[in-house]
Amino acid sequence: MNRSVATPWLLVAPGALLFTGLVLVPLVLTVVLSFLAYDHTTGIQDEWTVAHYVHVLTDGYYLAIFWRTLRLAALTTLICALIGAPEAYILSRMGKPWRSIFLLVIIGPLLVSVVVRAFGWSMLLGSTGLVNAALQAIGLGPVRLLYTETAIVIALVHVMLPFMVIPVWTALQKLDPMVEAAAWTLGASRFTALRRVVMPQVAMGLLSGSLIVFGLSASAFAIPGLLGGRRLKMAATLVYDEYMHELNWPLGAAIAILVLVANLVIMLAYNRAVEARARRTLG
Amino acid sequence: MGFLTLEGVSKVYGGVPVVRDVNLAVAKGEFVSLLGPSGCGKTTTLQMIAGLVEPSGGRIRLDGRDITQEKPNRRGLGIVFQSYALFPHMTVAENVSFGLEMRNVPRAERDKRVAEMLGLVHLADMADRYPRQLSGGQRQRVAIARALVITPPVLLLDEPLSNLDAKLREEMQFELRRIQRRVGTTTIMVTHDQAEALSISDRVVVMEGGRMTQIDAPYRLYEQPATPFISTFVGKMNRIAGVWRDGTVTVGNAILESAPADIAPGTAVTALIRPEKLRLCRPGEGRLAGQVASRFFLGGHWLLTVATEAGEIMVSVPNTGEEPAREGEPVGIDWTPATLRVETASEVAA
Numbered sequence A: 001m002n003r004s005v006a007t008p009w010l011l012v013a014p015g016a017l018l019f020t021g022l023v024l025v026p027l028v029l030t031v032v033l034s035f036l037a038y039d040h041t042t043g044i045q046d047e048w049t050v051a052h053y054v055h056v057l058t059d060g061y062y063l064a065i066f067w068r069t070l071r072l073a074a075l076t077t078l079i080c081a082l083i084g085a086p087e088a089y090i091l092s093r094m095g096k097p098w099r100s101i102f103l104l105v106i107i108g109p110l111l112v113s114v115v116v117r118a119f120g121w122s123m124l125l126g127s128t129g130l131v132n133a134a135l136q137a138i139g140l141g142p143v144r145l146l147y148t149e150t151a152i153v154i155a156l157v158h159v160m161l162p163f164m165v166i167p168v169w170t171a172l173q174k175l176d177p178m179v180e181a182a183a184w185t186l187g188a189s190r191f192t193a194l195r196r197v198v199m200p201q202v203a204m205g206l207l208s209g210s211l212i213v214f215g216l217s218a219s220a221f222a223i224p225g226l227l228g229g230r231r232l233k234m235a236a237t238l239v240y241d242e243y244m245h246e247l248n249w250p251l252g253a254a255i256a257i258l259v260l261v262a263n264l265v266i267m268l269a270y271n272r273a274v275e276a277r278a279r280r281t282l283g
Numbered sequence B: 001m002g003f004l005t006l007e008g009v010s011k012v013y014g015g016v017p018v019v020r021d022v023n024l025a026v027a028k029g030e031f032v033s034l035l036g037p038s039g040c041g042k043t044t045t046l047q048m049i050a051g052l053v054e055p056s057g058g059r060i061r062l063d064g065r066d067i068t069q070e071k072p073n074r075r076g077l078g079i080v081f082q083s084y085a086l087f088p089h090m091t092v093a094e095n096v097s098f099g100l101e102m103r104n105v106p107r108a109e110r111d112k113r114v115a116e117m118l119g120l121v122h123l124a125d126m127a128d129r130y131p132r133q134l135s136g137g138q139r140q141r142v143a144i145a146r147a148l149v150i151t152p153p154v155l156l157l158d159e160p161l162s163n164l165d166a167k168l169r170e171e172m173q174f175e176l177r178r179i180q181r182r183v184g185t186t187t188i189m190v191t192h193d194q195a196e197a198l199s200i201s202d203r204v205v206v207m208e209g210g211r212m213t214q215i216d217a218p219y220r221l222y223e224q225p226a227t228p229f230i231s232t233f234v235g236k237m238n239r240i241a242g243v244w245r246d247g248t249v250t251v252g253n254a255i256l257e258s259a260p261a262d263i264a265p266g267t268a269v270t271a272l273i274r275p276e277k278l279r280l281c282r283p284g285e286g287r288l289a290g291q292v293a294s295r296f297f298l299g300g301h302w303l304l305t306v307a308t309e310a311g312e313i314m315v316s317v318p319n320t321g322e323e324p325a326r327e328g329e330p331v332g333i334d335w336t337p338a339t340l341r342v343e344t345a346s347e348v349a350a
């Protein structure tokens, strides 16, 4: 009797401890830190204040960076969806050996560090890089690519694509291929069958893919850091700079918390909107 | 000249022939079954008719028009898939309505025809349910309604009843035939169940290893199977190897009287007789003596295996209320010579 009551608690204990130690405690400490006063000469004070939040939310410099973060993350998500969904569809319709090979090609880049890939892109996109050389050869260049938002989005899409392809592919795997064939035999063109029959089925996969890509893009650090340069900051690089260069930890903490809350709100709202529609039909 | 004809149709997958030189002419309004064991190419044949699989050779004609190269959405055939392939995110009514929408049928008429069709398959009160909320039999009827509502010239059914339990399956066979008679649609049904094929088709096509080996009405198919395979695949059959001598089949010391046949004496032959054509009688009577080796009660009849000089022979005894001989008891077996068919070895090879 006693034992059976304790069992579930014992079973969740390792996970709960890990979660508490690695997520909850640092998060609470960050929240506490964000409300502590800071002085440039003496450092962190023992007083409570909301000044950091007010400062961040009223300063155009920070708001511009937040807006850029939101914009680039949304754009990355959109491009990933536009490329990833067809990619997953083609993948799911491939024959025996090719499917595994191309799945590996898609997942493969995950095995390489983001930093290495960001450096790779900076070499490709640099003023003497391959892309500019090619553009010059056909008389279109040189174009400034490195340290622009374009560079950040290109690299983010490259890194995030597997996170879109895999959930959509999983959703497609669950779909009976004969369902699409049934639509054709009822008179639907390939496009109509895709739009009316396949798309609604993979909506949930597309939703989870979008959430993952948006969340990871909005908090990306290495890519904006290396491809955006010193001036084009995004949320994560901004927090880093507050901590490491300005040494204003409370302000950095406030920014981090704001980004976290904004991210949460956007993702929850998006999830609810799409899921409500999907649940009505998919259950 | 058939309404739907297959002329020398074949399909090769990676060098392996799956369907070989299939010729078939289906008349308008006919109900034809494709019967064969799993993997013999039935689904492939059906999907070639539907346009979902491209034939490697041959022509398919519908009402005289060559449709071999036509896209599936242009053929306008109704198909019920083995898995039903209903649209999971659409209600029953939306599923049935889909084909009409694709044909730009106006809303009001669409609703009317969907309601009519759902009435025909007894699903009028399920219109707003989703497929996942339906039982197997109901899903199957939705699939049939969805295929029939577009009034297709030909209805193709791929093992539509194989997922159902025995009772429901029997009901649905009846139902399927009823709907087909009502609507009069030319129908081709794939099945691996010989009883199902015999009970609801006008004609049965037997497929073996990608070939059509017999095309006949159910009764003829049962009484005159064209190949040894069909003789045992469709119903039960005693096959007794022997030698043709003086108008009988001789097996060791046993002499089996048969229908007259034009065979040279001394030829190796196989005697064929169905268990239900044999009669059990008292020991010492009948044409062959033996001993009951096993006995199974099957409700409507008993199936006995009798050990005789000609080998073990299955005998079906109708359940008339009298219990037949038990295991180990001696019995006699009798038959009408005309019901014992003889097959020569050369026929077997053909």
Ligand SMILES: Nc1ncnc2c1ncn2[C@@H]1O[C@H](COP(=O)(O)OP(=O)(O)O)[C@@H](O)[C@H]1O
Pocket (backbone or CB within 6 Å): B013, B018, B036, B037, B038, B039, B040, B041, B042, B043, B044, B045
């Ligand atoms: N897409 C395919 N690629 C390769 N072989 C296939 C394909 N589809 C079916 N086959 C093979 O063709 C044969 C016949 O299949 P099928 O027509 O589905 O048989 P049935 O419906 O009679 O069970 C099987 O041996 C199967 O393995």
Ligand SMILES: [Mg+2]
Pocket (backbone or CB within 6 Å): B042, B043, B044, B159
């Ligand atoms: Mg099949």
